[in-house]
Amino acid sequence: MAEILIVDDEKEVSTFLSHLLNDKGHSMTICSSGLEFDSNIQKKQFQLAFLDVKLPDRNGLAILKTLKAVQPACKVVVMTGYATIQTAVDAIKFGANDFIEKPFDDIKDIENLTEQILQNENGSNHAEIDKLAQQLNCFIGNNKEMIQVFKLAHKLAQKNIPILIEGETGTGKEILARFIHHASLRKNYPFVGINCGAISENLLESELFGHEKGAFTGATKERKGFFQLAGKGTLFLDEIGEASLTTQVKLLRILETGEFIKVGGEMTEFSLARIIAATHVGLEDAVKNGLFRDDLLYRLDVVKLMIPPLRLRSEDIPLFIEFYLQKEQLNFTFTKEALDCLRFYTWPGNIRELVNVIKRAVAFAEEETTMITADYLPERVRNVSARDSRTNNPSFPAYHHTTFEQFLHNWSEEILKMLYVQKSSDLNKVFEMMNILEAKATQTFIEKALKNTVGNRKKAAEELGITLRKLRYYLNEKK
Numbered sequence: 001m002a003e004i005l006i007v008d009d010e011k012e013v014s015t016f017l018s019h020l021l022n023d024k025g026h027s028m029t030i031c032s033s034g035l036e037f038d039s040n041i042q043k044k045q046f047q048l049a050f051l052d053v054k055l056p057d058r059n060g061l062a063i064l065k066t067l068k069a070v071q072p073a074c075k076v077v078v079m080t081g082y083a084t085i086q087t088a089v090d091a092i093k094f095g096a097n098d099f100i101e102k103p104f105d106d107i108k109d110i111e112n113l114t115e116q117i118l119q120n121e122n123g124s125n126h127a128e129i130d131k132l133a134q135q136l137n138c139f140i141g142n143n144k145e146m147i148q149v150f151k152l153a154h155k156l157a158q159k160n161i162p163i164l165i166e167g168e169t170g171t172g173k174e175i176l177a178r179f180i181h182h183a184s185l186r187k188n189y190p191f192v193g194i195n196c197g198a199i200s201e202n203l204l205e206s207e208l209f210g211h212e213k214g215a216f217t218g219a220t221k222e223r224k225g226f227f228q229l230a231g232k233g234t235l236f237l238d239e240i241g242e243a244s245l246t247t248q249v250k251l252l253r254i255l256e257t258g259e260f261i262k263v264g265g266e267m268t269e270f271s272l273a274r275i276i277a278a279t280h281v282g283l284e285d286a287v288k289n290g291l292f293r294d295d296l297l298y299r300l301d302v303v304k305l306m307i308p309p310l311r312l313r314s315e316d317i318p319l320f321i322e323f324y325l326q327k328e329q330l331n332f333t334f335t336k337e338a339l340d341c342l343r344f345y346t347w348p349g350n351i352r353e354l355v356n357v358i359k360r361a362v363a364f365a366e367e368e369t370t371m372i373t374a375d376y377l378p379e380r381v382r383n384v385s386a387r388d389s390r391t392n393n394p395s396f397p398a399y400h401h402t403t404f405e406q407f408l409h410n411w412s413e414e415i416l417k418m419l420y421v422q423k424s425s426d427l428n429k430v431f432e433m434m435n436i437l438e439a440k441a442t443q444t445f446i447e448k449a450l451k452n453t454v455g456n457r458k459k460a461a462e463e464l465g466i467t468l469r470k471l472r473y474y475l476n477e478k479k
């Protein structure tokens, strides 16, 4: 039986938990403050800890960090009220195994969670995540951030809280929403998706909430809305930032009370659906510009999952190609040269664009060859780095297809994202970005000088203040 630690200043909570788990044969230690925690953590080795995120003398996250440093094998369940769910989600990112909401609704849930965590020796649910991803034809890959996103999504799927997914177009927001639905207890109920940006304001309201007969011209029959159709399932609101302010008020009401009224109706109805919203833009800016309600954002982004753009996980491109070809049972191989082009391209349309490029290459290669070379790729992809990957010259890597202004814009966006959006940054990636900037600037200024001098290398070198030898080196004419 296990040694279990409870850290909570609410006596009723710790006494309740202690009785519950004592009856199951576990040995319990209770601390009501950070100070008591400090002294107990030195005395015993614990297998499991229940931590309150709000203590009078210390922040729960600080306790979690100490516990993980001193007793890394100890599993942790964080206890939270609705107002501190965000802290609980952060705790999971810092290594907590799960969280439960106070007040406790169901004793059985706590008993099951305790046994589940104690039995699962390494606390990992990798196998389950991979199995579900495979069932849903969903690629995760080896990128650390993507793995973290799916781990968190899997963990949060069973909690009854809304989730906001942020990611550029085509990064897989809908696929992630489906993954969450299928990992949740709602999996046997419908998953209903709607793109808030694709339909007009009036139609969106009637699609979401339904309408009564005669509610507007053309409403010849009563119609159910998506909230009703989703039932106890999941409603995926894509491009939530495009919903009008009037619709946003109604969405806020549903999130707060579950209540809504059909267009043209009078009766209040009740929705039990879980909302997963998605956006390709940061909604904070929309709030600043008065286009999005801050109270709705506050309700929606209790949990925000950010899917990184494909260009920041380009190491996974060959794996994705393999995954796709296998799924479609296509017997083709991409050459190293083709893969280099694909890795260096910036993928504004992300995985959706990659899928289209693969489909196109396969269609062109069919009946000719099973080897897909760079020639089967669209020009915009082929031109990016074809010359450089062939010559292996690190001076001229990616982004050849863009103008210098566009390049600078993309580059600064990327590096700012690495600095401000990503939780941790790999300095090697920063250096790689600096190399890319150096190469692009060198190339652009050389092109300008060659244009000014109508291709005269000697004069261009003079204009640039470098030797002819160096210019030839940059031009990859190693003479």
Ligand SMILES: Nc1ncnc2c1ncn2[C@@H]1O[C@H](COP(=O)(O)OP(=O)(O)OP(=O)(O)O)[C@@H](O)[C@H]1O
Pocket (backbone or CB within 6 Å): 137, 138, 139, 140, 167, 168, 169, 170, 171, 172, 173, 174, 175, 176, 238, 280, 351, 352, 353, 355
């Ligand atoms: N993780 C993934 N595994 C497999 N396929 C993926 C994945 N992510 C994206 N795709 C592919 O990319 C396409 C776009 O994915 P999805 O619709 O989920 O992206 P999105 O971010 O919701 O796009 P949008 O912003 O345009 O709504 C899908 O049809 C699918 O083919």
